[in-house]
Structures are given as structure tokens and as C-alpha cells.
Amino acid sequence: MVPELDTARVLAASWNPDDAVVFPWPFLWGYAERARALGAAVHPFTRVTGFEIAGRRVAAVVTDRGRVACDTVVNAGGAWSREVAALAGVRLPNRPVRHEILVTEPLKPWLGPLVSDLESGLYFSQSLRGEIVGGMGDPEEPEGLASGSTLRFLARFSRALAACVPVASGLKVIRQWAGCYDVTPDNNPILGAAGLENFLQLSGFVGHGFMMAPAVTEAMAAWMTGGPPDEIFERFTIRRFERGEVRREDFIIG
Ligand SMILES: Cc1cc2nc3c(=O)[nH]c(=O)nc-3n(C[C@H](O)[C@H](O)[C@H](O)COP(=O)(O)OP(=O)(O)OC[C@H]3O[C@@H](n4cnc5c(N)ncnc54)[C@H](O)[C@@H]3O)c2cc1C
CATH class of the missing domain: 3.50.50.60 (FAD/NAD(P)-binding domain)
Structure with missing residues (x-):
């Protein structure tokens, strides 16, 4: 399914054919619009x-x-x-814990499913525009509401992605950002x-x-x-x- 994966590193894998990749903003706007149509009051910026x-x-x-x-x-x-x-x-x-993510330059479509390596936390998928969008949790990330981007994430993610799919080694990153996971014990x-x-x-x-x-x-x-x-x-x-x-x-x- 993903012939570019370096399977020498993989012991076992699972595939979920029902999974999908969704662009979140239109999804959210759709919810708000439908809620309003059903009589709910939506007050953004409040x-x-x-x-x-x-x-x-x-x-x-x-x-x-x-x-x-x-x-x-x-x-x-x-x-x-x-x-x-x-x-x-x-x-x-x-506890809020920062989670970083990035997007690369666009490539011709080659990646079907979202790929997730549960051991390292690496995950990535390809957007409809061809960009690789991916993130990776960091066990050393301290608790706190932070949304800045770090060189540490860029380095860790790049190494992990290149090891997982060597063809991604020369990719150029165009943007990084972060949000917070809402983590419970x-x-x-x-x-x-x-x-x-x-x-x-x-x-x-x-x-x-x-x-x-x-x-x-x-x-x-x-x-x-x-x-x-x-x-x-x-x-x-x-x-x-x-x-x-x-x-x-x-x-x-x-
Ligand atoms: C980089 C990143 C990638 C992720 N990728 C995925 C993914 O691929 N799949 C997935 O399922 N999940 C993903 N998540 C997790 C997912 O984004 C969250 O679990 C989800 O958004 C939580 O939804 P929510 O509605 O509970 O909270 P949120 O979407 O965080 O909404 C909470 C809202 O509360 C508002 N708020 C806060 N304080 C106040 C206040 N005092 N008054 C009024 N409003 C307030 C905030 O502004 C915010 O709009 C990702 C998270 C991050 C950070």
C-alpha cells in the first residue's frame, strides 16, 4: 500500500480502510452552520x-x-x-501539552493512507494539494499552553520521516506550527x-x-x-x- 515505506524497520502493521483525511476548517464551519440552521446560537470570539x-x-x-x-x-x-x-x-x-506539526512543499500524489508509527509517534499523510503534513509527539515536551515552533521538532521529525520513507529525505519544509493536546492522566x-x-x-x-x-x-x-x-x-x-x-x-x- 505504501511501497516507499522502509519495511525493514516494521514488525507488524495494521490498515484501516475506513480511515480518511479531513481538512478541519470546512468541517467545523459546516457544524456551526448546521447548528445555526437547527436554532442554536453560535457566538464566536466570546x-x-x-x-x-x-x-x-x-x-x-x-x-x-x-x-x-x-x-x-x-x-x-x-x-x-x-x-x-x-x-x-x-x-x-x-494538562495542556504542546504538539508540533509541519507541512512540506507539494509533491505528485504518492501516499494513500495516513501512516502512523506508534513507537516513535511519527505520523504523516499527503494533502489533496500534494503536501506532506505530519507531526510527532515529544516525550520531553513540558506541560503548558505553548504554541511556538522549535528546531528540535524539525530535526526529530525530519530524521524520523527520512528513516520511515527514505524518498522523503530531500523534501523542503514550508511551514511549521503547533497547538496543544488536552492530556489526562x-x-x-x-x-x-x-x-x-x-x-x-x-x-x-x-x-x-x-x-x-x-x-x-x-x-x-x-x-x-x-x-x-x-x-x-x-x-x-x-x-x-x-x-x-x-x-x-x-x-x-x-
Ligand atoms: C497539531 C495538532 C494536530 C492534531 N491532529 C489531530 C488529528 O489528526 N486527529 C484528531 O482526531 N485530533 C487531532 N488533534 C487533536 C484535536 O485537535 C483535539 O482533540 C480537538 O480539537 C479537541 O476538540 P475540542 O472541541 O474538545 O477542543 P478545541 O478544538 O481545542 O476547542 C476548544 C475551544 O475552546 C475555546 N476556549 C478556550 N478558553 C475559552 C474561554 N475561556 N471562553 C470561551 N472559549 C474558550 C478555544 O478558543 C477553542 O476554540 C490534533 C491536535 C493538534 C494540536
């Missing part, structure tokens, strides 16, 4: 600055553009979810109420939130509107950390 608490519940969300009274609040703050929860006096064990998400009865968490997606979001949010929306809770809300409740029922997920892309 910062949550606090919460009004009444007893064990959030009574209102305070923003830099006004106050919103609420029945239920979902904290989907990604790498900022711990910060947002702290505004409600709730402690989350999530067991690399699994935190879902459902935490600290307050109506303060629901939808966070801790590490490097997989884009893939998981459509399924998880559908289950959460069904639950919030009176449906029975999916078993994931019990499995990934924040209470698992108190109970010591933690099973660490090591199958992380990046």
Missing part, C-alpha cells in the same frame, strides 16, 4: 470569564459579551478545559458531570478529539436531552481517578 454558582449548580455563564443563564453547561474547552473548569471552582486533572477523555451537577465535561481528547468528537457529542446530546446515558459516560467519568479504576491508553497517534 470569552467565558466566570460562572455564577447556586448551590451545587451553575446558574449562569459569564462572558466578556454578557451573561447567559443556563440549565446545563458543557465544558468543551480543549487544552483550556482545566482553566475553564477552574473558573467554576472545579479541578480537572487535564490515562490518555482517555473526561466525560459527564464534574464538581457541579450540571457542569458537564467533554474534554481530554489528547490527539484524537477531531476523530472522536462526532460520535461522542452525539451520545452526549442524546443524554442531555433525556436519553439513557451511553456506557462511555460511566467508563470515562472523572470519578474513575478517585476509584482507582484507571486503564491507561497507550495507542496514541502523535
Whole structure:
């Protein structure tokens, strides 16, 4: 499938024919447009600055553009979810950890699937415009909300990519950038109420939130509107950390 791979380094591989590569921005705009069409109000560029608490519940969300009274609040703050929860006096064990990525000059199409090396954390795919887009986690990356780019990542990624697909050795990098993974102690998400009865968490997606979001949010929306809770809300409740029922997920892309 990827004859350019140096298979001498590979012990075993798996292929998922249902996988796809999605350009995130149009996907997100599509969600917002459809939500608006269904009657939801979407307020971009609006910062949550606090919460009004009444007893064990959030009574209102305070923003830099006004106050919103609420029945239920979902904290989907990604790498900022711990910060947002702290505004409600709730402690989350999530940590923001920078994840770097880059894009090369475009090449003629040669790469079909996204390739991920679970040992090094290297992953890469080819965009429709022919660029190789890829990243690699760094076990030495310290915790913190950082989005700068480093020479260290450029060097580590280039070496790992060239070792994996030697034909990529002469590629020119055109841009680097970074964002933060929202990392939990067991690399699994935190879902459902935490600290307050109506303060629901939808966070801790590490490097997989884009893939998981459509399924998880559908289950959460069904639950919030009176449906029975999916078993994931019990499995990934924040209470698992108190109970010591933690099973660490090591199958992380990046
Ligand atoms: C470089 C990189 C590559 C990745 N690649 C993949 C991939 O290939 N596949 C995959 O599935 N996942 C990938 N991920 C992970 C994925 O991006 C996240 O898991 C996902 O975006 C999380 O979605 P979210 O909606 O929970 O949070 P986010 O998309 O981070 O959204 C959180 C939002 O909350 C906003 N916010 C923060 N504080 C406040 C506040 N006080 N008030 C109001 N709003 C606030 C932020 O501005 C942000 O818009 C990648 C991450 C990075 C950094």
C-alpha cells in the first residue's frame, strides 16, 4: 500500500480502510452552520470569564459579551478545559501539552493512507494539494499552553520521516506550527458531570478529539436531552481517578 515505506524497520502493521483525511476548517464551519440552521446560537470570539454558582449548580455563564443563564453547561474547552473548569471552582486533572506539526512543499500524489508509527509517534499523510503534513509527539515536551515552533521538532521529525520513507529525505519544509493536546492522566477523555451537577465535561481528547468528537457529542446530546446515558459516560467519568479504576491508553497517534 505504501511501497516507499522502509519495511525493514516494521514488525507488524495494521490498515484501516475506513480511515480518511479531513481538512478541519470546512468541517467545523459546516457544524456551526448546521447548528445555526437547527436554532442554536453560535457566538464566536466570546470569552467565558466566570460562572455564577447556586448551590451545587451553575446558574449562569459569564462572558466578556454578557451573561447567559443556563440549565446545563458543557465544558468543551480543549487544552483550556482545566482553566475553564477552574473558573467554576472545579479541578480537572487535564494538562495542556504542546504538539508540533509541519507541512512540506507539494509533491505528485504518492501516499494513500495516513501512516502512523506508534513507537516513535511519527505520523504523516499527503494533502489533496500534494503536501506532506505530519507531526510527532515529544516525550520531553513540558506541560503548558505553548504554541511556538522549535528546531528540535524539525530535526526529530525530519530524521524520523527520512528513516520511515527514505524518498522523503530531500523534501523542503514550508511551514511549521503547533497547538496543544488536552492530556489526562490515562490518555482517555473526561466525560459527564464534574464538581457541579450540571457542569458537564467533554474534554481530554489528547490527539484524537477531531476523530472522536462526532460520535461522542452525539451520545452526549442524546443524554442531555433525556436519553439513557451511553456506557462511555460511566467508563470515562472523572470519578474513575478517585476509584482507582484507571486503564491507561497507550495507542496514541502523535
Ligand atoms: C497539531 C495538532 C494536530 C492534531 N491532529 C489531530 C488529528 O489528526 N486527529 C484528531 O482526531 N485530533 C487531532 N488533534 C487533536 C484535536 O485537535 C483535539 O482533540 C480537538 O480539537 C479537541 O476538540 P475540542 O472541541 O474538545 O477542543 P478545541 O478544538 O481545542 O476547542 C476548544 C475551544 O475552546 C475555546 N476556549 C478556550 N478558553 C475559552 C474561554 N475561556 N471562553 C470561551 N472559549 C474558550 C478555544 O478558543 C477553542 O476554540 C490534533 C491536535 C493538534 C494540536
